[in-house]
Amino acid sequence: MAANTPSTDLKEQLKAKFVGQSLGAINTPAAVLDLAKVEVNCERMLDATDKLKLSWRAHIKSHKTTELTRLQIGHERTTPVSIITSTVIEAENILPLLQEYQSKGRHVNLLFAFPLFPSAVSRLACFASQLGPSSLSVMVDHPDQLASVAAIARGSGHPLLVFIKIDANYGRAGVVQDSPACARLIDAVLAAEQEAGTCLLYGVYCHAGQSYGAREDWAAMHALAAEFAELSKVAALVRAKSPGHPLVLSVGATPTATTIQHPTLGATAETAATSSAAPTHEIERLFAELKRDGFTLEVHAGVYPTLDLQQLATHARDSSLMTYEDIAISVLAEVASIYPGRGAQGTTEALINAGCLALGREPVTDKGAVPGRDFSGWGILMPWGGLENNPTPGPEFPRVHGGWQVGKVSQEHGILVWKGSKEDEVPLRIGQKVRVWPNHSCIAGACFDWYLVVDSRNKGREDEVVDVWPRWRGW
Incomplete structure (x- = not known):
């Protein structure tokens, strides 16, 4: 475990110092969370993914705490525990919680969602060896990163699950889906899977960060549909090379992921008919089509438990769910x-x-x-x-x-x-x-x-x- 992991003793010391005090007596500046609002925001996401039969993966980089991670994945639930981290320290700190859930029979998987780099290898191998097979997923967007995948597999003693990162027109990280580089990367990952046995191509992943610029109702929902459509094209390329290959299509940023909370999605025909006009039928048809093709549909997000002014500006959800x-x-x-x-x-x-x-x-x-x-x-x-x-x-x-x-x-x-x-x-x-x-x-x-x-x-x-x-x- 990392040397700067917050200890139970530290938490108890902080509670002894602060619990029971009023904010008016606290030294400033200080970061404050309202538990009532955090819990509601987390439950809305869990309920929406349950209703639509989507897989859910919680990003924990926004808050970096064990306590909020419990709320994001549903502490009392029995569903798989799938989370995302952007730094190795997050993975090391959340390891005890994942081991706790493993002991209760919940399947756990952590995705290290930064395109893999060599200096992370030894620490990620240690993490994966402590949780066992299928516990760690990694992200690649270039064939040369597969050397690090193989090194982690050797260090942990089992193959890694791999997501191919797709650039969904955001320009931050990922390979462009219709490019020669994407085809070469798919070939390389499939070769590592089928010949070297160091990994399993688990899914394709994108983050539509440009959705933070949405300002009109329904823009985020259209962006969500575009994310899934983009990944479905990559999935088709994979299956052209490896017919029937199972794949997870993982999409999301808080605007696009939380737009699934709209009350007309997954509603009965009667409820939908009495709701305000909404282009939800487009995304529901796409969900049904991709599920029929045998894909697992996953959404991921991280800011949604706390929200902020940036999220308020996107108008990503029904107005009753975002003020x-x-x-x-x-x-x-x-x-x-x-x-x-x-x-x-x-x-x-x-x-x-x-x-x-x-x-x-x-x-x-x-x-x-x-x-x-x-x-x-x-x-x-x-x-x-x-x-x-x-x-x-x-x-x-x-x-x-x-x-x-x-x-x-x-x-x-x-x-x-x-x-x-x-x-x-x-x-x-x-x-x-x-x-x-x-x-x-x-x-x-x-x-x-x-x-x-x-x-x-x-x-x-x-x-x-x-x-x-x-x-x-x-x-």
Whole structure:
């Protein structure tokens, strides 16, 4: 196990320090999760994949905690435990939980979802040897990576499951499905499977990261259909070379994966007929067709338990399933100074002690027809702690937005700006605690060693810390 694995002792020490305290008494900045919202977001995904008979693979890179991983895979369920990590340290830290589920008879499989590189070999081989056959999947997008696959197989004592990573028009990683390079990679993986016996071609995988730029209803669902259609073409190439080869088609980013939560998907004819117009029949026909062809359909996502402003901007789900009230993460900060009249049209600006190291520097991409009109800040203040009247993002977000927002950031400094008329300003005071909804929860959590957990179901004690979840750090 990695040297910097959070110990049980550390968790208990943190609980002794924080549990029972109010957020108003906590030193800032701090990362806060609302357990009530996290649980609902996780259950919605599990229920949707169950209803549609899709396989589910939870990405744990966003939060890097054991506690939230339990919620993502359904701690009390008996279904397979399939997860994704982007760093080896995540795999090493989640190993004890996977062993626990193995002991209870649940099949476990971890996908290391970064195209394989040699320095990861020894640690991944150690991981796989502790869990046994079929416990580790790896990602390849170039034939030369198969040397590392073979080395892990030798080190662990059994073949690896391999996903071929496809570039679904995102341009980050993966091989282009209709390219000569893709054909060569398929040949190489099948040769490693059939001749060398070092791996099994388990599936094809893509991540439509461009879906984060969706801004209209149904755009994410159309992107999901495009993801599956793209992978089906690669699957056809595999079966042309190896007839009948079983394959998992794994797709997802939080917008495309969570669009399956739409209530008309998998609904009865009567329910669908009374629902708002929705292009769900297209994706359901595609699901049925791919299942008839013998493919296993898998969706994966990672940001959905916490959500953030970036996800709110995508309009990926039915409006009843995605509002500001579903965002589970916030960054607790403190007003350090106030600058009357320094803002636009004589509005106030204020300094908080949460800059890009606490909030991240990743913007919500401006997709508006008029550049600069859509939300382009680094966070929005929650209506909390004396700011109950601060405007919240509505159904037209990110085009329509107002109130106190983080308009500028440097390392530790965040500058609050008021979007609206000076007359409507909600006053701030030095020393006031505020909570910021960040743009991207993965980045916002990265510099924190733990999450403070509150539970909004505890009426009258919504701000009381009920648990502390240590995060894993490093690679």
